[in-house]
Amino acid sequence: NAGVTQTPKFQVLKTGQSMTLQCAQDMNHEYMSWYRQDPGMGLRLIHYSVGAGITDQGEVPNGYNVSRSTTEDFPLRLLSAAPSQTSVYFCASRETGGSINSPLHFGNGTRLTVT
């Protein structure tokens, strides 16, 4: 199994550009989430989804959109990139949306730089 796959691995954007970070998992996990990791800030939750068609906001949702049309995919969209969105983005999933005692499985991240 590939687990959680994120693409691209690296991306450079200019301020105001838009892009979509892709996340796919092949474990049939209902729960998927997006985090950003900044130096000294740990990981902060952006958005999450407990199943297809259901999304909700995390700690830092502003500037990001998500949708969940399938169980496998959970793309993160930046509508108008800003330098403050320079970060490393991680997608994570876990089995069974209602099981809070299941561990998260992480992708290897997308390193985004906004100039």
Added chain:
Amino acid sequence: SQQGEEDPQALSIQEGENATMNCSYKTSINNLQWYRQNSGRGLVHLILIRSNEREKHSGRLRVTLDTSKKSSSLLITASRAADTASYFCAATGVQGAQKLVFGQGTRLTINP
């Protein structure tokens, strides 16, 4: 606000020594989890302890949980160079249980 906060922020020890990292959290929790992150990689789950458990072991890892002090500790025994990584605690709150909130992490360096 961070639910989990690790202490120390950085720790450097000799190979073979034990490493202890601490985590404090703010609200009532369902469980507390520990993750490891190697440089340039995603986080890997190490161990989960539920709120009604006080201690849990997994190989060279020992986790304790004190809900009265809202704190947890991760002990790595007989450290190895391969244990060099950042370690994060993450708490699942009773409120907002679908949001796993991470601390800032402890950077552990094992010197050969």
